[in-house]
Amino acid sequence: MKRLLTAFFFLAFSTAIAQRNFDNVEIRSEKVADQIYVLFGAGGNIGLAIGDDTAYLIDDQFAPLSEKIMAAVRKITDKPLKFLVNTHWHGDHTGGNENFGKSGTILIAHKAVRTRMGSPSERNGNVRPASPLAALPEITFTDTLTLHLDQSRTMHVMHVNNSHTDGDSYIYFPEDNVIHMGDNFSNGGYPFIDLNSGGDINGFVKNLNMALFIVDEETRIIPGHGPVTDRETLRAYRDMVDTLRSRVQKALDAGNSLEETLQLGLSKEWDADFGTGFIDSKGIITAIYRSLE
Ligand SMILES: [Zn+2]
Numbered sequence: 001m002k003r004l005l006t007a008f009f010f011l012a013f014s015t016a017i018a019q020r021n022f023d024n025v026e027i028r029s030e031k032v033a034d035q036i037y038v039l040f041g042a043g044g045n046i047g048l049a050i051g052d053d054t055a056y057l058i059d060d061q062f063a064p065l066s067e068k069i070m071a072a073v074r075k076i077t078d079k080p081l082k083f084l085v086n087t088h089w090h091g092d093h094t095g096g097n098e099n100f101g102k103s104g105t106i107l108i109a110h111k112a113v114r115t116r117m118g119s120p121s122e123r124n125g126n127v128r129p130a131s132p133l134a135a136l137p138e139i140t141f142t143d144t145l146t147l148h149l150d151q152s153r154t155m156h157v158m159h160v161n162n163s164h165t166d167g168d169s170y171i172y173f174p175e176d177n178v179i180h181m182g183d184n185f186s187n188g189g190y191p192f193i194d195l196n197s198g199g200d201i202n203g204f205v206k207n208l209n210m211a212l213f214i215v216d217e218e219t220r221i222i223p224g225h226g227p228v229t230d231r232e233t234l235r236a237y238r239d240m241v242d243t244l245r246s247r248v249q250k251a252l253d254a255g256n257s258l259e260e261t262l263q264l265g266l267s268k269e270w271d272a273d274f275g276t277g278f279i280d281s282k283g284i285i286t287a288i289y290r291s292l293e
Pocket of ligand 1: 164
């Protein structure tokens, strides 16, 4: 069931991509710090950091958007795009990897990103083929990695607990006071706990707590999806996810089946704000239940 449910999400998601026309997508940029930007288009939020003689990209949305993304980067900086870091393996964050990799950008990610991208995976009976070699991160790490942007500014890539997937990283810029949380934070939507990719609700809450420990009231927080935000919004998100987890755990401990748990209305006060997108009320309760059982 766990597999089937996740497969359903992915199938719905991939079908949407296959049918999607990217012609009308515009890449919009927003400055979040002196030398750090976010690019919005279709798919996961892209981070752009500018160093002394190099530009760095975080995630790259879908392959058909690579030229537009590059054009948006060029409006901001003419420095070469030497490095690209993936927050995790999902296609709405790594779809442009092959294009950027072939153009000479070095791809970096946690080792699980390379493993998952590099092997076929089965979704609801459909097999997703392995990504081509040129799309795979050529530098992988297991714990943390530091990139030095210039004399004083750094970019820390930190593998976090299994939560959205088993290969998630936070990208933290301490001197610029910016963090990109990947899909450990979907601002305005319920979390996607990808159980088929090692996702875990307990890790999810731990990672939100970890992010709250890192940030201060000035930190600009880039979520994997949704608008750039601040600590207060992240705190409210953590409270919501943590409360949902406790409620589902309680229902599980009381012997409720998944079907019974779904009838309890455990997420109802948040459904209007968080349950209208990719993951609805049924989706989040089911994922938490399956993750905890
Ligand atoms: Zn994702």
